[in-house]
Amino acid sequence: MQTRDRLAVLGAGHVGPVIARLAIRAGYPVAIATSGDPEDIALITELVIPGAQPRWASDAIADADIVVLAIPLHRFTELDPGLLAGKVVVDAMNYWPASDGVLTAFEDGGSSEIVARRLAGSAVVKALNHIGYHELEDRARPAGAPDRRAAGLAGDDQAAVAAVAELTGRLGYDPVRLGGLRAGRVLQPDGPVFGQVLTLPEFERAVHEDARSLS
């Protein structure tokens, strides 16, 4: 089934192609981009993400309703905030000093809040960041499946949160709306659900029991 929102997935490494594949299966038109020439990923896209359109990042973004950032956080400042203005932006990135190096700006607090500050013209939603790419693909299930799992999201713009909740649900997970971007800190690498693939009740319990959700 075709849906209204067009997706641009930035990043064709580990998690970008998985998100793109799940989205195509869910009926979203999907473009995928790296920082370079789309020709460089044309063949691999055809092979591993059939149906996705490799494009220059700027073109993919321009035509998209939802832009998924599936790039390493240390590359984030390469993106021009002006290109992303007016878009729903899914921040699937994590601050991971072992691979990102120490990024002083991200040392304290919520990484998506910092991302959103730079993308002030975009509606940033933290989502699709806390499940490893293998599991994200293998554990995806249609709505109502008995073994369907949950995935959290957080954002300050309610319309954007609704669009990303729909995306999350269609990709194969029960979407859990946590609240504003600050509440999305529980999805980060030091949070209670990071790297976990939990059922909805397990997810809600883990978040509820976490001290961050009480502050």
Ligand SMILES: NC(=O)c1ccc[n+]([C@@H]2O[C@H](COP(=O)([O-])OP(=O)(O)OC[C@H]3O[C@@H](n4cnc5c(N)ncnc54)[C@H](OP(=O)(O)O)[C@@H]3O)[C@@H](O)[C@H]2O)c1
């Ligand atoms: N790996 C996982 O299981 C997983 C799961 C959920 C979330 N995440 C998060 O998702 C992010 C990406 O992780 P990954 O493991 O997929 O990384 P990765 O395998 O290193 O892939 C990164 C991709 O981003 C592209 N890229 C870099 N800078 C770009 C830019 N400015 N514009 C467009 N594309 C750009 C790279 O291509 P070029 O260098 O050719 O541009 C590459 O295709 C990280 O923040 C990670 O924490 C990862």
